[in-house]
Amino acid sequence: MDQTVTPSPDFDQSFRDQFENLLRWRRDIRHFETSPVPADLVQACLSMANLAPSVGLSQPWRFVELQDPTRRAQIIQSFEDCNAQALQAYEGEKRQLYTTLKLEGLRQAPVQFAVFCDDETDKGDGLGKQSMPEMLNYSVVTAIYSFWLAARTHGLGVGWVSILDPQTVKNACNVPDHWSLIAYLCVGWPAIDPTCTPELEQKGWENRQPHPDFYKKL
């Protein structure tokens, strides 16, 4: 039974305004200082990740912090290979623009995580995922986003690198076959003060759309 006696918190307009600032000024960071991040700060952000929702209370997130230079070099090589491949999809001006984008901070970020989903966890006993097994993966995404937002409240930058071969990252991390790669995260102090405009928008790759464009009523 629930033993909690603390009353449910009320959030006021001042908090809501700040929370909107947090979402608006989050950024995917690719420019990092190499200066170290206190370990207890990283742990505090991991504790916040652990408050994320998960299907059936399965908590399938597995954070592997990569410090070993040999393993990190395998990640960089995978990015280089996948990025060269990705470039082939573009032509002309878009191809030129693509080559100018900085899409990761793998050589600078002092803290790096591969984040996996344990697809065979017993925890939660399968509740809520029989008809939509991908719910396990989605639970891990909410943990990553919790980590990301928590980091931002401390001024710490997070970059989500997805231009990687998942199997290469799994091999570099020596994790079981039934763990799926969800994200590779670069974490550190931003080298450039984050703006509220995404870097891809600043560089002319793509623009944000306002919200009515993605909403309809039936």
Added chain:
Amino acid sequence: MDQTVTPSPDFDQSFRDQFENLLRWRRDIRHFETSPVPADLVQACLSMANLAPSVGLSQPWRFVELQDPTRRAQIIQSFEDCNAQALQAYEGEKRQLYTTLKLEGLRQAPVQFAVFCDDETDKGDGLGKQSMPEMLNYSVVTAIYSFWLAARTHGLGVGWVSILDPQTVKNACNVPDHWSLIAYLCVGWPAIDPTCTPELEQKGWENRQPHPDFYKKL
């Protein structure tokens, strides 16, 4: 180019404490009042969803608000079918416990959304998803979680229903084949004041694990 002149916000400890409260007291709500929710409040939460990160700035989230009783009845029927099927996976005490769980608020929640991912959006021009195409789906998950947290700052409850057949929900919403169902959301005022203990933990289905259990360093 970035025209923003507002300085990057600093978040203080008081905000961080409140943000932790927000994550800690979020809940998956299944008990709703039937009283209406102001439309502008729902729109405000959708605006917050639109601030979520997305691969290549693709913003692939598509929110379909379902009000039509016939369509809603199809969702309820799909839940009933999938839930009866899910029950077959359990035996003995666990089966008995499963039957006592309330896993959705489909008959009460005044506002309901099916949330899809447009798997073929041109937006973002494919950047960042060639080696991990599932990144599009993950972007939609961060939008849903943004909506959820924003709703909670207003005291509004959100329940994510995943015991559904995705194809049935797509048919009920009459959306293109290349839209994937990510979530079905029930939204409304909670009928029971939310605690900081998940309902599945209160009912003895599963317990939360502390965070060192999911972390390792290499």
